[in-house]
Amino acid sequence: MPRSVTQPKSAWPAIATRTVLALLGGYAFTYAFTAALARLLPLDPVDAVTAASLLSFVVYLVFILWAFASASLRRVLVGAGIAIPWAIVGFWPQLMEVLG
Template sequence: MKKASLPYWPVVSRTLAAIVGGYAVTYCFTAALARLLPLDRFDATLVASLVSFIIYLAFILWVFATHSLRRVAASLLIIPPLALIGFWPQLLERLG
Protein backbone atom coordinates (compact mmCIF):
# COMPACT_ATOMS: atom_id res chain seq x y z
CA MET A 1 0.00 0.00 0.00
CA LYS A 2 1.02 3.52 -0.55
CA LYS A 3 1.98 5.66 2.38
CA ALA A 4 -0.71 8.18 1.50
CA SER A 5 -3.41 5.52 1.89
CA LEU A 6 -2.65 5.13 5.61
CA PRO A 7 -2.68 8.67 7.01
CA TYR A 8 -3.82 7.49 10.43
CA TRP A 9 -0.86 5.15 11.05
CA PRO A 10 1.36 7.68 12.90
CA VAL A 11 -1.48 8.56 15.26
CA VAL A 12 -2.34 4.92 15.92
CA SER A 13 1.27 3.95 16.56
CA ARG A 14 1.84 6.90 18.89
CA THR A 15 -1.38 6.13 20.74
CA LEU A 16 -0.37 2.50 21.24
CA ALA A 17 3.12 3.53 22.31
CA ALA A 18 1.70 6.06 24.74
CA ILE A 19 -0.85 3.72 26.32
CA VAL A 20 0.93 0.35 26.31
CA GLY A 21 4.52 1.56 26.43
CA GLY A 22 3.67 4.23 28.97
CA TYR A 23 2.02 1.66 31.20
CA ALA A 24 5.05 -0.64 31.00
CA VAL A 25 7.50 2.18 31.70
CA THR A 26 5.41 3.44 34.59
CA TYR A 27 4.94 -0.03 36.08
CA CYS A 28 8.65 -0.82 36.01
CA PHE A 29 9.62 2.69 37.16
CA THR A 30 7.26 2.44 40.13
CA ALA A 31 8.67 -0.94 41.17
CA ALA A 32 12.25 0.29 40.83
CA LEU A 33 11.57 3.52 42.70
CA ALA A 34 9.80 1.71 45.53
CA ARG A 35 12.79 -0.63 45.82
CA LEU A 36 15.40 2.17 45.77
CA LEU A 37 13.80 4.72 48.10
CA PRO A 38 15.37 4.71 51.57
CA LEU A 39 12.02 4.61 53.36
CA ASP A 40 9.88 2.00 55.05
CA ARG A 41 8.28 -0.44 52.63
CA PHE A 42 4.82 1.13 52.98
CA ASP A 43 6.07 4.70 52.59
CA ALA A 44 8.27 3.86 49.62
CA THR A 45 5.36 2.15 47.87
CA LEU A 46 3.09 5.11 48.58
CA VAL A 47 5.57 7.69 47.28
CA ALA A 48 6.38 5.61 44.19
CA SER A 49 2.68 5.17 43.45
CA LEU A 50 2.03 8.88 43.71
CA VAL A 51 4.99 9.68 41.44
CA SER A 52 3.78 7.10 38.91
CA PHE A 53 0.85 9.32 37.88
CA ILE A 54 3.27 12.09 36.94
CA ILE A 55 5.55 9.67 35.06
CA TYR A 56 2.66 8.22 33.05
CA LEU A 57 1.34 11.64 32.12
CA ALA A 58 4.81 12.91 31.19
CA PHE A 59 5.47 9.86 29.02
CA ILE A 60 2.18 10.25 27.17
CA LEU A 61 2.83 13.94 26.54
CA TRP A 62 6.38 13.23 25.43
CA VAL A 63 5.29 10.53 22.95
CA PHE A 64 3.03 12.99 21.17
CA ALA A 65 5.48 15.89 21.43
CA THR A 66 8.54 14.19 19.94
CA HIS A 67 9.08 14.24 16.20
CA SER A 68 10.62 10.82 15.73
CA LEU A 69 8.92 7.49 16.31
CA ARG A 70 12.38 5.94 16.49
CA ARG A 71 13.10 8.02 19.58
CA VAL A 72 9.88 6.74 21.14
CA ALA A 73 10.86 3.14 20.35
CA ALA A 74 14.35 3.73 21.75
CA SER A 75 12.88 5.14 24.95
CA LEU A 76 11.14 1.83 25.56
CA LEU A 77 14.57 0.23 26.00
CA ILE A 78 14.58 1.56 29.56
CA ILE A 79 11.96 -1.02 30.55
CA PRO A 80 14.29 -4.06 31.07
CA PRO A 81 16.75 -2.27 33.39
CA LEU A 82 13.93 -0.80 35.45
CA ALA A 83 12.21 -4.18 35.63
CA LEU A 84 15.46 -5.81 36.70
CA ILE A 85 15.92 -3.29 39.51
CA GLY A 86 12.31 -3.45 40.63
CA PHE A 87 11.71 -7.18 40.44
CA TRP A 88 15.14 -8.67 41.17
CA PRO A 89 14.26 -10.06 44.64
CA GLN A 90 11.11 -11.77 43.33
CA LEU A 91 13.09 -13.23 40.44
CA LEU A 92 15.74 -14.63 42.77
CA GLU A 93 13.04 -16.03 45.02
CA ARG A 94 11.42 -17.93 42.18
CA LEU A 95 14.70 -19.20 40.76
CA GLY A 96 16.21 -20.26 44.06
Protein backbone atom coordinates in the same frame (compact mmCIF):
# COMPACT_ATOMS: atom_id res chain seq x y z
CA MET B 1 -2.20 18.57 -20.11
CA PRO B 2 -3.02 17.31 -16.61
CA ARG B 3 -0.30 17.25 -14.03
CA SER B 4 0.25 14.20 -11.91
CA VAL B 5 -0.93 14.94 -8.44
CA THR B 6 0.39 12.84 -5.62
CA GLN B 7 -1.95 11.92 -2.84
CA PRO B 8 -0.83 13.04 0.60
CA LYS B 9 0.23 10.25 2.89
CA SER B 10 -2.27 9.46 5.60
CA ALA B 11 -1.19 10.34 9.12
CA TRP B 12 -3.49 7.81 10.79
CA PRO B 13 -1.04 4.87 10.94
CA ALA B 14 1.55 7.05 12.68
CA ILE B 15 -1.06 8.39 15.09
CA ALA B 16 -2.32 4.89 15.89
CA THR B 17 1.23 3.64 16.45
CA ARG B 18 2.06 6.54 18.75
CA THR B 19 -1.19 5.98 20.65
CA VAL B 20 -0.45 2.30 21.23
CA LEU B 21 3.15 3.06 22.22
CA ALA B 22 2.02 5.86 24.52
CA LEU B 23 -0.56 3.72 26.30
CA LEU B 24 1.16 0.32 26.48
CA GLY B 25 4.78 1.48 26.47
CA GLY B 26 3.97 4.19 28.98
CA TYR B 27 2.24 1.68 31.21
CA ALA B 28 5.21 -0.71 31.08
CA PHE B 29 7.66 2.12 31.73
CA THR B 30 5.60 3.51 34.61
CA TYR B 31 5.08 0.08 36.17
CA ALA B 32 8.80 -0.72 36.07
CA PHE B 33 9.80 2.77 37.23
CA THR B 34 7.39 2.63 40.16
CA ALA B 35 8.66 -0.79 41.27
CA ALA B 36 12.28 0.34 41.04
CA LEU B 37 11.62 3.61 42.84
CA ALA B 38 9.73 1.86 45.63
CA ARG B 39 12.71 -0.44 46.12
CA LEU B 40 15.34 2.33 45.98
CA LEU B 41 13.73 5.00 48.17
CA PRO B 42 15.27 5.10 51.65
CA LEU B 43 11.90 5.00 53.44
CA ASP B 44 9.81 2.44 55.23
CA PRO B 45 8.38 0.01 52.65
CA VAL B 46 4.82 1.31 52.99
CA ASP B 47 5.94 4.93 52.61
CA ALA B 48 8.20 4.10 49.66
CA VAL B 49 5.38 2.34 47.82
CA THR B 50 3.00 5.22 48.53
CA ALA B 51 5.47 7.86 47.33
CA ALA B 52 6.36 5.88 44.21
CA SER B 53 2.68 5.25 43.43
CA LEU B 54 1.83 8.93 43.74
CA LEU B 55 4.69 9.86 41.44
CA SER B 56 3.65 7.20 38.91
CA PHE B 57 0.69 9.30 37.74
CA VAL B 58 3.03 12.12 36.74
CA VAL B 59 5.49 9.71 35.08
CA TYR B 60 2.72 8.12 33.00
CA LEU B 61 1.38 11.51 31.92
CA VAL B 62 4.85 12.74 30.94
CA PHE B 63 5.52 9.57 28.93
CA ILE B 64 2.24 9.93 27.03
CA LEU B 65 2.94 13.58 26.24
CA TRP B 66 6.50 12.76 25.21
CA ALA B 67 5.32 9.95 22.91
CA PHE B 68 3.34 12.45 20.86
CA ALA B 69 5.91 15.26 21.06
CA SER B 70 8.88 13.11 20.06
CA ALA B 71 10.36 13.67 16.63
CA SER B 72 10.52 9.99 15.71
CA LEU B 73 8.91 6.72 16.69
CA ARG B 74 12.35 5.20 17.27
CA ARG B 75 12.88 7.54 20.24
CA VAL B 76 9.58 6.43 21.73
CA LEU B 77 10.56 2.77 21.31
CA VAL B 78 13.90 3.39 23.01
CA GLY B 79 12.10 5.23 25.80
CA ALA B 80 9.75 2.29 26.31
CA GLY B 81 12.76 -0.05 26.20
CA ILE B 82 14.29 1.75 29.17
CA ALA B 83 11.60 -0.02 31.18
CA ILE B 84 13.66 -3.24 31.02
CA PRO B 85 16.50 -2.07 33.32
CA TRP B 86 13.97 -0.43 35.64
CA ALA B 87 12.05 -3.72 35.80
CA ILE B 88 15.22 -5.64 36.63
CA VAL B 89 15.97 -3.25 39.49
CA GLY B 90 12.39 -3.24 40.74
CA PHE B 91 11.74 -6.96 40.56
CA TRP B 92 15.20 -8.35 41.37
CA PRO B 93 14.18 -10.31 44.52
CA GLN B 94 11.23 -11.93 42.78
CA LEU B 95 13.43 -12.73 39.78
CA MET B 96 16.00 -14.41 42.01
CA GLU B 97 13.29 -16.54 43.64
CA VAL B 98 12.07 -17.73 40.25
CA LEU B 99 15.54 -18.45 38.95
CA GLY B 100 16.45 -20.43 42.01
